[in-house]
Amino acid sequence: MIDLRSDTITRPTPAMLAAMQAAPVGDDVYEEDPTVHQLETTLAARFGTEAGLFCPSGTMTNQLAIMAHCAPVSEVVCEASAHVYLWEVGGIMHHARASVALLPGERGRLTAAQIAGAIRPTGNVHYPTTRLVCLENTHNRGGGSCYAWADLQAIAALTKEKGLALHLDGARIFNALVATGQRSQDYGQLFDSISVCLSKGLGAPVGSVLLGSAAFIGGCRRLRKLMGGGWRQAGYLAAAGLYALENNVARLADDHARAARLAEALRPLPYVAEILEPETNLLLFRLDESRLTVADFLARLEAAGIRASGFGGSWVRFVTHLDVDDAQLAQVITALR
Numbered sequence: 001m002i003d004l005r006s007d008t009i010t011r012p013t014p015a016m017l018a019a020m021q022a023a024p025v026g027d028d029v030y031e032e033d034p035t036v037h038q039l040e041t042t043l044a045a046r047f048g049t050e051a052g053l054f055c056p057s058g059t060m061t062n063q064l065a066i067m068a069h070c071a072p073v074s075e076v077v078c079e080a081s082a083h084v085y086l087w088e089v090g091g092i093m094h095h096a097r098a099s100v101a102l103l104p105g106e107r108g109r110l111t112a113a114q115i116a117g118a119i120r121p122t123g124n125v126h127y128p129t130t131r132l133v134c135l136e137n138t139h140n141r142g143g144g145s146c147y148a149w150a151d152l153q154a155i156a157a158l159t160k161e162k163g164l165a166l167h168l169d170g171a172r173i174f175n176a177l178v179a180t181g182q183r184s185q186d187y188g189q190l191f192d193s194i195s196v197c198l199s200k201g202l203g204a205p206v207g208s209v210l211l212g213s214a215a216f217i218g219g220c221r222r223l224r225k226l227m228g229g230g231w232r233q234a235g236y237l238a239a240a241g242l243y244a245l246e247n248n249v250a251r252l253a254d255d256h257a258r259a260a261r262l263a264e265a266l267r268p269l270p271y272v273a274e275i276l277e278p279e280t281n282l283l284l285f286r287l288d289e290s291r292l293t294v295a296d297f298l299a300r301l302e303a304a305g306i307r308a309s310g311f312g313g314s315w316v317r318f319v320t321h322l323d324v325d326d327a328q329l330a331q332v333i334t335a336l337r
């Protein structure tokens with residue numbers, strides 16, 4: 001099977017497994033796991049923040065950050081199709097008990113002006129208090145779209161001026177860095193917290209790291225324990241993350257080039273109605289269902305040994321990743337034609 005459903009389906013390579021097996025470990029609830037510590041400090045240094053917290057999932061790192069940023073009767077501002085809102089089980093309501101102001105983005109991207117318009121006036125008893133803005137880079141539902149640095153700077157200037165916290169859902173931040181040439185170290189200056197996934201394009205089996213100030217991460221460490229996320233010899237998993245950071249970042253450019261080649265192959269096909277031009281490794285396109293329905297399309301791909309995801313309505317998503325090579329790409333293109 002050629003699996004284009006997600007970049008989460010990758011399995012660790014023998015070299016990654018060897019790195020995991022060789023990892024020195026300890027009890028991470030006692031903060032005694034040297035490999036977890038190394039992963040947290042490595043990523044904090046890369047992103048220019050003070051500290052990091054290794055967690056089982058990106059949902060947990062996002063939700064811990066939102067909980068920690070929000071006092072009672074808060075409101076979170078995010079894009080209408082943001083992962084934190086759409087795909088985290090309503091966790092903003094459940095964990096942080098916060099209201100959400102949803103803004104329509106351009107392929108998931110928000111502007112400072114839009115956010116400024118969503119900030120609640122203070123001193124009015126009717127309103128929740130706007131406390132946090134969440135951005136997503138790359139944006140999943142936006143088809144792997146990336147923010148321009150100037151737009152991030154403008155948003156960060158606004159949130160600083162208004163005293164709001166700014167969180168980055170960076171599940172695919174390395175895809176954005178590779179695609180734009182932006183520097184990870186600069187991100188720590190703009191964001192109060194950053195969630196980075198190791199289990200997507202980087203190819204680790206498990207794990208995300210939350211980054212922020214030492215005080216903020218200290219608070220989140222306690223909230224992680226509250227959620228049952230205190231883990232013990234997690235260093236075996238952290239070792240996979242460290243291996244991925246060393247070996248699997250630069251190669252994301254290959255995934256981006258392959259997504260672009262898939263888009264090119266789709267463009268002339270009569271059953272394709274619209275393509276969101278890929279900026280990274282996510283390729284969203286809409287079928288002309290008068291010619292071919294999504295159900296039919298996915299079934300025919302499956303019969304040809306290829307998996308993809310229906311993405312709502314007439315939309316389909318292809319994701320390129322470390323377990324899809326050029327020979328498989330050629331097979332997919334032949335099947336599409």
Ligand SMILES: *Cc1c(COP(=O)(O)O)cnc(C)c1O
Nearest residue numbers: 057058059060083136140169171
């Ligand atoms: C995958 C993803 C997450 C986190 O997902 P987990 O499966 O919980 O690790 C968060 N944000 C975005 C944009 C994602 O694509």
